[in-house]
Amino acid sequence: MTAVIQRVSSASVRVDGELVGRCGKGLCILLGVAKGDTEQDADALMIKIAGLRIFNDENGKMNRSIRDVRGSMLIVPNFTLLASYKKGYRPDYMGAEAPERAERLYNYFCGRMELLESLPISTGVFGADMELQINNDGPVTIVMESSVLLGKK
16 A cells, blocks of 8 residues: 655545545545555554654654644545556556455545544545645655555565
């Protein structure tokens, strides 16, 4: 799994002009599921993201996690994170998991994050054409891969 984690002051997602998810101060996470990913990949990312100290403390140092600041999250599925751009100029997405399995793992990730961290979670709509508004705070943006966390890469 690949996650693009952005510290935000706010973020929202619309489908066909309708607001379907939003968060305030917290994280906007774009999540891509790769072929062969499992619940172990989702759990590794979830644990690392929940503990990631990228929010400022009283001294202005990035020393607090989403848990510590009791922030909210917007988690959006994004298969294009798995694009291969090695050949030519048209990316291919052969590294992305099949939609049915990817949706199941995306839902698993979101459900576990909400259950275990007890933080407000909003989501995008899997497979939909979405419009995101992201107010990045910092900016702080981190790309994280479960394969690195699990020692597969």
